[in-house]
Amino acid sequence: MYRRSGRHRLALAALLAATATVVTLDFRQGQGQGGPLHWLENAAVSIVAPLQDGIGQVFRPAGDFVSDVANFGSIKDQNEQLRAQIEQLNSQQRRIPEVLRENERLKGLLGIQEADWTQGQMLAARVIANGPSNYEWTSYLNKGSSDGIREGMAVVSAQGLVGRIIFAGGDYSKVLLAIDPQHAVGARLTSSSETGVMSGRGLSDLSFEFIDPEVEIADGETVVTSGYDKGVYPPGIPIGRVNDVREAPDALSQTALVTPVVDFSKLDTVLVLLDSGPIEE
Numbered sequence: 001m002y003r004r005s006g007r008h009r010l011a012l013a014a015l016l017a018a019t020a021t022v023v024t025l026d027f028r029q030g031q032g033q034g035g036p037l038h039w040l041e042n043a044a045v046s047i048v049a050p051l052q053d054g055i056g057q058v059f060r061p062a063g064d065f066v067s068d069v070a071n072f073g074s075i076k077d078q079n080e081q082l083r084a085q086i087e088q089l090n091s092q093q094r095r096i097p098e099v100l101r102e103n104e105r106l107k108g109l110l111g112i113q114e115a116d117w118t119q120g121q122m123l124a125a126r127v128i129a130n131g132p133s134n135y136e137w138t139s140y141l142n143k144g145s146s147d148g149i150r151e152g153m154a155v156v157s158a159q160g161l162v163g164r165i166i167f168a169g170g171d172y173s174k175v176l177l178a179i180d181p182q183h184a185v186g187a188r189l190t191s192s193s194e195t196g197v198m199s200g201r202g203l204s205d206l207s208f209e210f211i212d213p214e215v216e217i218a219d220g221e222t223v224v225t226s227g228y229d230k231g232v233y234p235p236g237i238p239i240g241r242v243n244d245v246r247e248a249p250d251a252l253s254q255t256a257l258v259t260p261v262v263d264f265s266k267l268d269t270v271l272v273l274l275d276s277g278p279i280e281e
Contacts, residue, residue, distance in 0.1 A: 120234075120275030123147060127267045128172070137180035137202065139267055144169045152232055152277035157270050160238030160261040161185070161225060165272065173272075178239065179203065179264055186228035187239055191218055195226045198239055198258065206240055208256040215254070217245045223258050232278055 123143060131138030143149055145168040155162040155175050163183060167174040176183050179200040187198035187208055194217075196210040208223055221242045227235030240258035247254050 120273060121148075123149065123272045123274055124269060125149075125173075125272055126269055131174075137177040137183075137200065137264070138166070139163075139175045139177060141173045141175060141270065141272070142171070143272065144171045144173045146170050148274055149173045149272055150277065154233045154237070154273040154276040155270050156237060156273065157262050157267065159263075160240075161233070162262055162264075162267065162270050164232060175270075177264055178262070179206065179260065185233055185239070186226040187223050188226040188235070189215070189217065189242075190222045190224060192216065195228060198223065203264075205243060206258040206260055208242070208258050209248075209253065211254045211256060213247065213251065213254050217242055217254070217256050219243065223256075232276065234273065234276055 125141040125143040125147075127139045128142045129140040131140075141149075141155075149165055149168045151165050151168055153165045155164060161178050163175045163177040163180070165173050166176045177200070178185065178198075179202060181200050181202060183200045185198050186195060188195045189211075192215050194211055194215045196208050199207045199209065201207055211217065219242060223239045223242065225233040225235055225237040225239060227233065238261050240260040242256045243259050244257040245254055246257070
């Protein structure tokens with residue numbers, strides 16, 4: 001096999017040398033055109049050209065492979081960049097529903113600015129955690145005393161009453177929610193203007209107590225803050241809607257069970273009423 005390949009190379013070299021000689025002679029005799037040996041030149045070229053093309057076809061893939069290897073690093077970097085961009089776009093797409101929900105919540109908060117009880121200064125804050133105890137219904141906000149928050153200020157959402165500030169740290173604050181049994185607020189029926197005290201009952205309905213037994217209470221009637229608690233809560237903040245009425249054991253008053261208008265399991269963005277709070281005596 002090796003000798004056969006050697007003979008082929010010698011034959012090819014001799015053929016190329018003969019072609020060069022013929023071309024030279026033919027050019028000298030016929031100035032490159034129409035010489036007596038011109039037909040030999042054409043014959044030699046017709047034989048050598050396919051051989052050259054075949055050799056080129058063999059070595060061209062090797063050259064392309066070397067070029068691809070040289071560009072491999074650059075292609076890999078570009079692929080990594082494209083993957084990073086795709087992941088970033090996917091992440092942004094996943095956040096779109098949450099951004100839309102946040103936008104709706106903020107629009108809801110802006111919509112309550114026309115109410116009488118939101119005419120003062122307000123500060124938007126985000127709920128960052130809930131109280132650690134099963135016997136304490138509280139939430140923590142991402143704004144504190146450095147933002148102007150102090151104890152006793154009312155906290156509301158787009159729906160209505162959330163609670164009041166019971167602690168203000170430098171960059172966070174703690175809210176006692178209206179559903180906590182320790183929370184109480186002066187309340188008023190919107191139809192009869194009858195007043196009483198609204199207390200929390202944990203995760204159950206609120207309890208509206210000390211209502212005159214002669215007052216008619218409609219099912220679904222709205223209850224709002226009365227403002228009769230030394231200025232802690234401005235009057236008119238929606239608290240909930242009546243779903244049941246019970247007569248007190250002593251028959252001297254009646255109690256209404258009230259469903260809160262605020263879904264305390266989904267608190268997110270709230271407003272702190274900076275002009276609210278106990279009146280200093």
